[in-house]
Amino acid sequence: MTKDAFPVVVLISGSGSNLQAMIDAQARGELPIEIRATISNDPSAPGLERARRAGIPAIAIDHKQFSSRESFDAALQAEVDRYAPELVVLAGFMRILTPEFVAHYTCRLINIHPSLLPKYRGLNTHQRAIDAGDAEHGTSVHFVTTELDGGPIVIQAHVPVLPADTAQALRQRVQDQEHLIYPLAVRWIAEGRLQCQGNRITLDGKELASPIRYGS
Numbered sequence: 001m002t003k004d005a006f007p008v009v010v011l012i013s014g015s016g017s018n019l020q021a022m023i024d025a026q027a028r029g030e031l032p033i034e035i036r037a038t039i040s041n042d043p044s045a046p047g048l049e050r051a052r053r054a055g056i057p058a059i060a061i062d063h064k065q066f067s068s069r070e071s072f073d074a075a076l077q078a079e080v081d082r083y084a085p086e087l088v089v090l091a092g093f094m095r096i097l098t099p100e101f102v103a104h105y106t107c108r109l110i111n112i113h114p115s116l117l118p119k120y121r122g123l124n125t126h127q128r129a130i131d132a133g134d135a136e137h138g139t140s141v142h143f144v145t146t147e148l149d150g151g152p153i154v155i156q157a158h159v160p161v162l163p164a165d166t167a168q169a170l171r172q173r174v175q176d177q178e179h180l181i182y183p184l185a186v187r188w189i190a191e192g193r194l195q196c197q198g199n200r201i202t203l204d205g206k207e208l209a210s211p212i213r214y215g216s
C-alpha cells in the first residue's frame with residue numbers, strides 16, 4: 001500500500017469504465033488516491049479485470065449467494081472495511097444498499113448517476129431522456145443517502161440530446177463526461193477540499209447552494 005495516499009475502495013457491477021478513468025487519472029499523477037480494492041457483486045464483471053491489470057485486489061462477492069439484501073450488505077461491508085477506506089466509490093454498482101450500509105459510510109460514500117438529478121432516478125435514464133424530448137441530459141456525482149439517487153449533488157455535466165440519438169449513443173456521450181467529473185470529485189475529496197456534513201456540502205469552505213456545473 002502506498003503511504004499517505006487517500007485510501008479508496010471502488011464498488012462495481014459491470015464494465016468499470018469509471019474505475020478505469022480513476023486508474024488512468026491516478027497513473028497520470030492527477031488523482032492522489034490509493035485504490036485499495038475493487039469489489040463487484042457480479043463475478044463476471046469486466047471491471048474486475050481492469051483492476052487486476054492495474055495491480056489492484058479484485059474481489060467478487062456474488063449477491064446471488066446470499067438469502068437477503070441485509071446479509072449481502074453485511075458481507076460487503078465487512079470486506080470493504082478490511083481495506084479501511086476513507087471513501088467508498090460506487091462506480092456502476094447496480095445494487096440498492098440497505099440503510100445500515102449507507103449509515104455506516106455516512107459522508108464517505110459517493111455515487112455517479114447517469115442523469116441530471118433529480119431527473120430520472122433509477123434505471124434506463126438515457127432512453128427516458130430521449131422519450132421525454134429533452135434537449136439536454138447528463139450525469140451527476142452525489143453523496144449517497146438512504147434516498148435512492150437522492151443525496152446532495154456535487155457536480156453535474158450536461159450534454160446535448162441530438163435528434164438522431166439512440167440510448168447507446170447518448171450513453172457514450174454521457175460516459176465521456178463521467179470519466180472527467182468523477183475523478184475530479186474524488187480528487188476534491190482526497191485533497192480535503194470537498195466536505196460533507198449530512199445534507200450540506202462545502203467546497204473550499206463554501207457551502208454549495210447548487211451543484212457545480214462542469215465546463216462552465
Ligand code: GAR
Nearest residue numbers: 014015016017018091092112113114
Ligand atoms: C455509469 O454510466 C454510471 O453512471 C451508471 O452505470 C454506468 C457504469 O459504467 N450508474 C448507475 O446507473 C447507477 N444508478 P461503468 O461500469 O463503465 O463505469
